[in-house]
């Protein structure tokens with residue numbers, strides 16, 4: 001077990017380890033519309049205060065009597081994104097001609113460019129899918145693996161990066177090995193060692209969730225990718241719980257593949273995902289979805305792996321607005337706010353709800369934006385139903401009571417949540 005000082009030192013560096021970059025807030029133009037108050041970038045140099053976040057809250061249509069703590073599953077988009085999507089859908093209802101829809105190809109290109117900047121990669125290396133599940137499956141089904149090869153997975157992976165591999169292994173005869181980490185990790189090393197010990201000369205790929213949706217544990221992505229790269233092992237980093245929350249730079253993290261959903265922490269339009277394939281790793285990956293727009297020798301990830309045929313182009317059109325929203329507030333400010341909300345929530349639960357036990361580590365360095373607790377002897381599904389129906393709090397019954405606050409939550413929301421949990425615990 002680590003001493004308190006060593007844990008504190010690790011705390012300081014852990015968000016970096018998770019892959020968070022250090023971009024300062026970028027002040028962009030004010031966004032707004034007739035029906036919602038405009039929102040502005042926070043004053044440069046200062047961390048935004050509670051008043052600022054209360055203004056941001058007004059950009060979301062969630063009614064004041066509902067506290068949304070479900071970012072790990074789905075996030076409401078801000079007004080600017082909603083309005084863009086609605087406008088585009090409205091336009092499509094009136095005109096489905098090729099001529100009218102040319103604008104959507106332009107918007108997709110622009111979105112790819114912005115998403116590349118957002119994640120720190122080249123625009124040729126990123127594509128738009130429907131969600132993390134699809135992006136994960138593109139990797140699972142795109143690599144050549146044969147008997148004797150091993151795929152190493154975290155046992156907390158989502159089925160799209162777990163069962164998906166097992167199905168493919170049954171068909172092609174390679175081996176899937178799963179790694180556990182301690183339920184209550186005390187240090188970053190506790191999270192690295194099980195993977196280090198499990199890699200063998202047969203290991204071809206390491207696949208892991210950046211942050212677990214069932215425990216809230218956050219893995220040190222940069223260290224794990226480095227460890228894998230040193231042994232010529234490819235890495236699939238499932239970013240469903242980090243994309244849109246962490247201020248990340250995928251080049252710095254060093255993964256080969258990264259996946260995410262725009263409808264989770266990114267607060268973007270429904271049913272869009274991202275797929276990053278490192279340029280140097282694209283030669284190993286076969287496309288497995290081919291439709292109009294695909295061509296032999298396609299040079300970009302979007303053209304090579306993400307041509308799915310006709311899609312709901314109006315939702316794709318909301319991606320540009322979503323990136324603008326993040327950049328106006330500042331990616332680092334968003335990350336810090338989510339950590340602040342979770343840290344406060346954990347501290348308050350720890351001191352005021354003695355019946356609760358934590359599934360998620362208390363240290364922010366070993367966890368992400370997700371806080372999961374349980375009440376021994378009580379069923380999470382019943383508790384979260386009661387939270388929603390009696391207290392107007394939307395948490396998920398995943399791994400316990402899963403609470404995932406985001407920038408549309410305030411500190412006063414966290415106080416209300418703690419009061420509700422106190423009532424549940426008696």
Ligand SMILES: Cc1ncc(COP(=O)(O)O)c(C=O)c1O
Pocket residue numbers: 072073131132133134157158160209211212213238240241261
């Ligand atoms: C770690 C992880 N991966 C993948 C997914 C799948 O995301 P989607 O349903 O958007 O494909 C989830 C959803 O919760 C998740 O938590």
